[in-house]
Amino acid sequence: MKIRGKHVIYSLILLVTGFMLSFSYQYTNQEDRVQSNDEWKREDQLRSQILSIQKENKKLLNELQEKHQLVNKEEEKIAEQEKLTFNLVEEVKKLRKVVGQVPVEGKGIVVSLEDSSYIPESKDTNDYIVHEEHVRMVIHELYVTGAEAVAINGQRISHISNINCVGPVINVDGVKHPAPFVISAIGDPDVFWNSLNLSGNITDQLVNDGVEVRMDKKATIQMPPFIEREG
Amino acid sequence: MWLPVLGLMIGLLLGLMSDLRVPEEYSNYLSIAVLAALDTLFGGIRAQLQKTFDDKVFISGFFFNILLAAGLAFLGVHLGVDLYLAAIFAFGVRLFNNIAVIRRVLLTKRTNTQQTEKN
Numbered sequence: 001m002k003i004r005g006k007h008v009i010y011s012l013i014l015l016v017t018g019f020m021l022s023f024s025y026q027y028t029n030q031e032d033r034v035q036s037n038d039e040w041k042r043e044d045q046l047r048s049q050i051l052s053i054q055k056e057n058k059k060l061l062n063e064l065q066e067k068h069q070l071v072n073k074e075e076e077k078i079a080e081q082e083k084l085t086f087n088l089v090e091e092v093k094k095l096r097k098v099v100g101q102v103p104v105e106g107k108g109i110v111v112s113l114e115d116s117s118y119i120p121e122s123k124d125t126n127d128y129i130v131h132e133e134h135v136r137m138v139i140h141e142l143y144v145t146g147a148e149a150v151a152i153n154g155q156r157i158s159h160i161s162n163i164n165c166v167g168p169v170i171n172v173d174g175v176k177h178p179a180p181f182v183i184s185a186i187g188d189p190d191v192f193w194n195s196l197n198l199s200g201n202i203t204d205q206l207v208n209d210g211v212e213v214r215m216d217k218k219a220t221i222q223m224p225p226f227i228e229r230e231g
Numbered sequence: 232m233w234l235p236v237l238g239l240m241i242g243l244l245l246g247l248m249s250d251l252r253v254p255e256e257y258s259n260y261l262s263i264a265v266l267a268a269l270d271t272l273f274g275g276i277r278a279q280l281q282k283t284f285d286d287k288v289f290i291s292g293f294f295f296n297i298l299l300a301a302g303l304a305f306l307g308v309h310l311g312v313d314l315y316l317a318a319i320f321a322f323g324v325r326l327f328n329n330i331a332v333i334r335r336v337l338l339t340k341r342t343n344t345q346q347t348e349k350n
Contacts, residue, residue: 006286011238013293017268018242019249024265026247027258 100158100226114180132165147185189217273329
């Protein structure tokens with residue numbers, strides 16, 4: 001019985017020893033595996049992952065730069081186009097004004113040409129009335145000095161307008177206008193005034209031809225658009 | 232005689248089967264405990280062979296050595312001194328001593344038996 005008790009104790013001790021031995025063996029095995037195998041593999045994997053991600057980043061960065069350049073180019077192109085279209089729009093506006101397709105308002109000058117109030121008996125009446133060439137002269141002068149829009153008696157003139165003499169009246173684009181002729185022009189009134197009043201220029205010639213000329217600078221002149229008429 | 236062997240077997244099996252995970256900082260204690268257990272075991276075998284075996288000394292030595300080694304390691308960790316190295320050294324030396332003694336005793340026994348057989 002005594003021996004048996006001893007044996008039980010020995011077996012318990014051996015059990016503890018065996019347990020500790022095998023446990024530490026297994027434990028170190030696991031640790032080794034974790035450290036030497038898994039850890040290494042994991043590290044390698046992570047490193048390669050980092051490398052691939054870096055490579056990808058680099059590629060994407062390059063791509064991004066390319067795209068940026070493309071966008072810049074596109075933007076420049078668009079800006080140029082906008083500039084172009086802006087210029088075009090401006091030009092179209094200007095041309096429309098000149099052509100007379102839009103109503104215009106602005107400062108300008110009003111020149112009225114009137115038949116001479118005094119006609120001597122012995123002379124030809126023809127020499128003392130306003131002729132279409134007088135009107136044309138004034139209009140040409142106004143255009144030359146930078147008129148943006150011109151109208152006769154409130155009728156807008158355009159580049160295709162025609163002015164004829166039809167007896168005592170003047171035919172402007174098919175509309176007959178009797179004297180006096182009020183020619184209004186939009187532009188710089190001072191420039192018009194000075195150029196028209198230049199000695200030996202329009203005013204002098206008109207006065208010489210026996211036409212009564214009156215000029216007024218106007219702060220605002222409104223003009224209707226040019227209406228094209230058939231015939 | 233079969234009971235201690237059975238105990239050893241069961242212990243080995245239990246250790247292999249158990250899926251316990253010891254935290255990293257306690258692995259030192261484990262190794263020292265193993266060393267202490269082995270030392271005591273071999274000391275017991277040596278004592279048995281030298282006919283000075285005392286089961287009380289053996290049993291108390293077994294547990295006490297393990298606890299002492301673990302406590303020493305614990306103290307070392309907390310003092311910042313690697314005291315477990317001292318335990319490992321001491322147990323290692325004793326282990327080698329014990330094994331050497333066992334070997335010699337076994338050798339002398341063998342030669343004795345051979346001589347008696349020859350005679």
